[in-house]
Amino acid sequence: MSVSILGTGITSFGRRPDDNMRSLSQEALGLALTDAGITASDLNMVVFGNAADGFLHGQEMIRSEVALRHAGLAGVPMINVENACASSSSAFDVACMAVASGTADVVLVMGVERLTHPTKRRSFDALATAVDLHEHTALASTVGATGAPPEVEGSSHSPLMDLYAAKARSFMERSGVTAEDLALVSVKNRFHGSLNPKAQFQTPVEVEDVMASRMISDPLRMLMCSPIGDGAAAVIVASSDYVKRAGKPDVRVAGWALTSNGADPRAAQPVARAMDIALTRAQLSALGATGCAQLIELADQLRGRGGARQVAGARVGLAQNSGGILDDLDEAVAAVTILTLKD
Numbered sequence: 001m002s003v004s005i006l007g008t009g010i011t012s013f014g015r016r017p018d019d020n021m022r023s024l025s026q027e028a029l030g031l032a033l034t035d036a037g038i039t040a041s042d043l044n045m046v047v048f049g050n051a052a053d054g055f056l057h058g059q060e061m062i063r064s065e066v067a068l069r070h071a072g073l074a075g076v077p078m079i080n081v082e083n084a085c086a087s088s089s090s091a092f093d094v095a096c097m098a099v100a101s102g103t104a105d106v107v108l109v110m111g112v113e114r115l116t117h118p119t120k121r122r123s124f125d126a127l128a129t130a131v132d133l134h135e136h137t138a139l140a141s142t143v144g145a146t147g148a149p150p151e152v153e154g155s156s157h158s159p160l161m162d163l164y165a166a167k168a169r170s171f172m173e174r175s176g177v178t179a180e181d182l183a184l185v186s187v188k189n190r191f192h193g194s195l196n197p198k199a200q201f202q203t204p205v206e207v208e209d210v211m212a213s214r215m216i217s218d219p220l221r222m223l224m225c226s227p228i229g230d231g232a233a234a235v236i237v238a239s240s241d242y243v244k245r246a247g248k249p250d251v252r253v254a255g256w257a258l259t260s261n262g263a264d265p266r267a268a269q270p271v272a273r274a275m276d277i278a279l280t281r282a283q284l285s286a287l288g289a290t291g292c293a294q295l296i297e298l299a300d301q302l303r304g305r306g307g308a309r310q311v312a313g314a315r316v317g318l319a320q321n322s323g324g325i326l327d328d329l330d331e332a333v334a335a336v337t338i339l340t341l342k343d
Contacts, residue, residue: 002240003099003253005339006106007036008296013200013231015116021053024232025067025112032108032234037246040072043236044104047095049081049088049111049291051323052126056117067112084130084323086258087111088233088291089335093258095237105239111292112232123228128159130324130332157216160325161225165217167329172219179219183210186224195309196297200229233292235299240342250342251302254316255282258335261326270334271322278336284316294319295337302341315341 009031011024025048033039048064059066064078083090088111095107117123125143133140139159171177187207193199205223213222243250257277259270298317300306306314317339324332 001100001102003096003237004240004243004248004342005235005251005253005295005299006238006243006246006248007032007034007038007236008234008299009033009035010198010233010293010296011231012198013229013293015228016114016230017116019114019230021050021057021059021063021112021114022067022069024114024230025110025234026071028110028112028232028234029068029071029108032236036236037248038106038236040076043073043076043106043108045095045098045107046073046076046078047081047091047098047107047109048078049083049091049109050113051082051084051087051130052113052115055126055129056122057114064110067110083333086291086321086323086333086335089294089319089321089337090258090291090333092235092237092292092295092337093256093335095235096253096256099237099239105242107237109235109237109292110232111234114230115228116230120228124158130160131163132326135327157225161217161220163325163329165220168219170329179221180207180211182219182224183207183221186210190223192309195307197307198231200227200231231293233296235292235295249303251299252340252342253337254340255279255284255338256336257281258333260333261330263327268330270331271320271336274334274336275320278318278338282338282340284338291321291335294321295339298337298339302339 009028011027046064050063053063054060064080079094081087081091092109095109098104098107115123128139128143131139142159187205190201190205193201194204210221210223215221216225240250240252255278257274259274261267261270298319301311301314301317319337322331322334326332
């Protein structure tokens with residue numbers, strides 16, 4: 001059974017100290033239900049992606065049941081997914097499998113994160129847990145893992161940035177890419193953010209601004225790094241027949257894949273493997289807050305409602321999202337999703 005996107009909803013992203021996982025989730029859910037033209041009673045399942053609320057704010061185990069407790073979803077089966085930065089992309093994968101198998105007709109996918117914390121160090125520590133702490137004993141000590149060596153002095157930035165910086169240096173050595181080339185990526189991203197009213201940063205920058213910003217971990221400077229922020233995104237997927245009956249544009253989930261890394265060399269390069277699988281499923285050979293937010297941007301583009309950032313004639317979109325780091329600076333998990341606009 002083919003799978004399509006019925007509706008989407010996304011909050012603004014940024015530091016939202018007055019919000020929590022519940023308020024952010026309910027805001028995104030309300031927007032998604034309105035966009036889909038349905039009510040909460042029409043949902044058959046919820047798949048809820050969140051990575052760090054337990055570490056940062058103490059809510060473990062039943063995050064979706066808590067976040068959506070007052071959302072009119074009593075009795076609806078809920079699945080909680082935690083998979084580092086790919087949590088909501090992984091939740092989307094589960095939802096697509098449920099619809100494609102005929103297990104459910106309409107499924108809510110929720111991705112929510114409240115990364116801000118009164119103690120910024122705590123936010124950094126949460127991000128640092130997305131590595132193999134058995135191998136990275138210094139990080140294990142930093143985040144206070146059980147059985148870790150004696151406490152070491154905390155970092156002034158996310159320890160993950162040191163790993164990403166090492167990966168960047170390796171790429172620069174192989175490819176000849178310069179720090180100024182990396183700065184151009186930030187310039188491009190900030191420009192697109194300036195056109196998105198939900199983006200955390202909406203002010204364009206120039207290469208000179210990026211290169212003048214504080215060095216975080218060579219070669220990565222502050223304006224090259226992702227910020228800590230809060231937000232939520234909701235995607236409602238349904239069978240394509242359901243979407244057609246609802247009279248909505250048929251934004252089809254043409255291909256999707258979720259892969260993981262591991263000690264076996266065959267598990268290396270999860271992004272490339274996920275890309276191959278998704279392209280094969282979509283029967284294509286050219287080309288995602290994180291996760292759900294990426295997919296919402298793609299869906300908006302394919303539905304022609306991208307506003308000032310609309311890509312003319314967009315009919316195919318690809319989102320790639322990965323999370324965690326394992327050996328050889330490779331991603332622990334990777335997800336690729338391809339959406340197409342059907343006539």
